[in-house]
Amino acid sequence: MTSTKPINRITLFKIPNVDDQQKLLALYKEIPTKAVKDGKPYILSVTAGLTFEDQRNQGFTVVAVTVFKSKQDMDYYDNECQAHAALKAIAKSVHQGLVMVFFESFAV
Template sequence: MVVQRITLFKVSSADYVPTITAEYDKIPSAVKDGKHYVLSCKASETYEDKSSEGFNFAARMSFATLEDMNFYQDKCSAHQALKTVVIPLVAGRMTVYWEE
């Protein structure tokens, strides 16, 4: 089973999209126990749609295990660095995850 994780953002200015995308581009190089552990990471601005409720950027990530996803969430230095840059640029965020 693979754990899929999606985070949606309300990016407050289109000018911030390249910065946020660049931060997500760094995530595949993150390591846990000396090894790369993020199976995939894709991030992009979304299409505008009335049902999006203002969420205009999405990041989808895949992990081999829930333990890996929890490590990313709580202990990964690359994720902590990403949050330092991204959180001030967004007006809201929401994350969901599931096993596939």
């Protein structure tokens, strides 16, 4: 089944080192302009930030919300996007756990 609604992706990272958190957030700030497909930006929106200190965060310190026009665009991001490859390389070297979920949004 092909999705016709935007795909929302939420990624949580456990990154204890504050400098590493900032490094990852700086890369997320570049994603809207550096992530291109067919020479054009293709991501609808990206927001990222630090979680609040709270027992419910279960040690996750950085969260990113990325919205794609389609599942195909998200697959491109995962498998072919050079900007995301650079972000993943840094994230893999600094995180101590992560979780990613995605979903098709509905109108409320």
